[in-house]
Amino acid sequence: MSHPVEAYAAPRDRLDWPLRVLFPLWIVVSTLIVLVPLYLLFMVSVAPGVAIFGERPALVVTQPTLRFWGRVIERGDLWLPLRKSLSVASLTTLGAILIASPGAYVIARLPARLRYPLVIGLLVTRMFPEFAIGVSAATRFARLGLVDNYLGLILAHLIGSLPFIAWILVGTFEDIPWDLEEAAAIDGSSRLGTLLRVVFPAAAPGIAVAALFVWLYSWNEFLYARLLTTSQNTLPLQVFQAIDRGTKQQMAAVASVLVLPILCVVYFLQRYLRPGALAGAVKG
Amino acid sequence: MAARSHSQSRVVSWIRKHRWEIGLISPLFFYVLTLTLAPILDSVRLSLTGPLDGRFPSLVNYRTILGSDVFRVAVVNTVIVALLSISLQLGIGLAVALTLHARFRFRGVVRTLMLVPLGVPTIVAGAVMLLLFARSGYLNAILLPLTDAVSSVLGPAWRFQPLSWTVAGGWRTLATVAIADMWKVLPMVTLIFLAGLQTIPDEVNEAADVDGATRWQRFTRVTFPLLIPYLSIAVILRAIDAFRIFELALVLAGRVEPVLGTYIWNRYGPPTNDPFTAAAASMVLFGVLLLFIVVYLRFVARAREAGA
Numbered sequence: 006m007s008h009p010v011e012a013y014a015a016p017r018d019r020l021d022w023p024l025r026v027l028f029p030l031w032i033v034v035s036t037l038i039v040l041v042p043l044y045l046l047f048m049v050s051v052a053p054g055v056a057i058f059g060e061r062p063a064l065v066v067t068q069p070t071l072r073f074w075g076r077v078i079e080r081g082d083l084w085l086p087l088r089k090s091l092s093v094a095s096l097t098t099l100g101a102i103l104i105a106s107p108g109a110y111v112i113a114r115l116p117a118r119l120r121y122p123l124v125i126g127l128l129v130t131r132m133f134p135e136f137a138i139g140v141s142a143a144t145r146f147a148r149l150g151l152v153d154n155y156l157g158l159i160l161a162h163l164i165g166s167l168p169f170i171a172w173i174l175v176g177t178f179e180d181i182p183w184d185l186e187e188a189a190a191i192d193g194s195s196r197l198g199t200l201l202r203v204v205f206p207a208a209a210p211g212i213a214v215a216a217l218f219v220w221l222y223s224w225n226e227f228l229y230a231r232l233l234t235t236s237q238n239t240l241p242l243q244v245f246q247a248i249d250r251g252t253k254q255q256m257a258a259v260a261s262v263l264v265l266p267i268l269c270v271v272y273f274l275q276r277y278l279r280p281g282a283l284a285g286a287v288k289g
Numbered sequence: 290m291a292a293r294s295h296s297q298s299r300v301v302s303w304i305r306k307h308r309w310e311i312g313l314i315s316p317l318f319f320y321v322l323t324l325t326l327a328p329i330l331d332s333v334r335l336s337l338t339g340p341l342d343g344r345f346p347s348l349v350n351y352r353t354i355l356g357s358d359v360f361r362v363a364v365v366n367t368v369i370v371a372l373l374s375i376s377l378q379l380g381i382g383l384a385v386a387l388t389l390h391a392r393f394r395f396r397g398v399v400r401t402l403m404l405v406p407l408g409v410p411t412i413v414a415g416a417v418m419l420l421l422f423a424r425s426g427y428l429n430a431i432l433l434p435l436t437d438a439v440s441s442v443l444g445p446a447w448r449f450q451p452l453s454w455t456v457a458g459g460w461r462t463l464a465t466v467a468i469a470d471m472w473k474v475l476p477m478v479t480l481i482f483l484a485g486l487q488t489i490p491d492e493v494n495e496a497a498d499v500d501g502a503t504r505w506q507r508f509t510r511v512t513f514p515l516l517i518p519y520l521s522i523a524v525i526l527r528a529i530d531a532f533r534i535f536e537l538a539l540v541l542a543g544r545v546e547p548v549l550g551t552y553i554w555n556r557y558g559p560p561t562n563d564p565f566t567a568a569a570a571s572m573v574l575f576g577v578l579l580l581f582i583v584v585y586l587r588f589v590a591r592a593r594e595a596g597a
Contacts, residue, residue, distance in 0.1 A: 046420065103316075
């Protein structure tokens, strides 16, 4: 401990020289791997027809056109699906937080021998193919007249998101010390008051991350939407339809609409998406 | 008497506490019970019901799918795609996380750029990869000039024939699915590893340096062992999604190469309309995934024991 830190400068190393050359190269290559596909998507959505065919489609569009965006917007392929996706995602997020956070709080306060089986049980329900849950749930929903309306899709998206965010939130509530609640109780706060004024505010960052994940899940969701929709598509279904029978540019334009809000949200929320907050909170 | 009334009041307060907590947990509990567990049990029952005679329990659905060539191909393809995409994700994700954890100029910018596609919708990843891997797609556009240079030296036999990777079948199509999945979740996997790297105190690395460890030794003997819990989280979470891969396989592999996810979809939908074998295939998929996770945990648990 008495030596100055400089004395510990990394020892000479056979990897030093190759790293000095390869490291910057690797940074550029890996950034390109991540970003080029997105660039291609936006580029194709404004590409005139001739630019994207042939053996060597150009990587740069010299004469961008908004024709395909115009066509997509005119045909009403955009606004109604956008409205449906936005409403369903937002209401699902609200519902999921309201249902999952009290439950997760209780699970987090259970003794370990009860907590672990419950948490693992939540994870195991995620291991079944969505299909195994979706088909049977969709049949029930059909019986209740929940096909082709917002409520049915919101309830379906809650199926997919509740186990997952309950699981994240258990981790969040575990980190909130009991002392905090005890202190509030000693000060004469009721249990509900403690929960609303002490515990949930302390858990707010974790709840926010969970909310973001639910929103992304619902915005992204395809299978339930497909099973429960006969008329009004959500945006992901609209993209699938464009893949199935649209032009490349239409597909790219609709896909851009689906991805742009997410890029903005992640860009602006990135400061709050610290790795630590996500450690137990991760889904692909 | 005092002790008894004390224990009584403890029991009462315990029950009261539970009443409050039962109230809080019941919405979640009943939702999961009625809309997750009940449908799962429904599928289990369906998979064990004879489609013609309604007999229960019956293994006829399992016998039907196990006798089908398409199903066997789907199982093998699922395992190939899942293992390939998990190894790609973890390998590249770890490399990117180590990079972003290092100190270099523009790190903030690079980190922002690399994490922005976090949460790209699956169907968008599919659309993007269709642009990349089509016959007049951008992978061919990049490969052609490169191979032209090679063939001008080594002769025309080396000239690359442009192909549509998604309909070529075999490993090419499976690789497009795995690469699409890798690209979609790379930011997420990177974040898990970054979280792990941030838990390693600087002192540990300094101590390794003091002991004269090379970079490689520091990685294999210090950093990597300390990352194993995060690796396990990443493997399990990614395996859950990779084995159940559906949308990407539907969009990219379509009818060329079935995986279990699309096999189930095709059995259920028209023209087959057979929920019974679809449910049986779902259970097989669950079994394959469970087997993978159990084997992984055994293997890693043992490796860690041996290491300790």
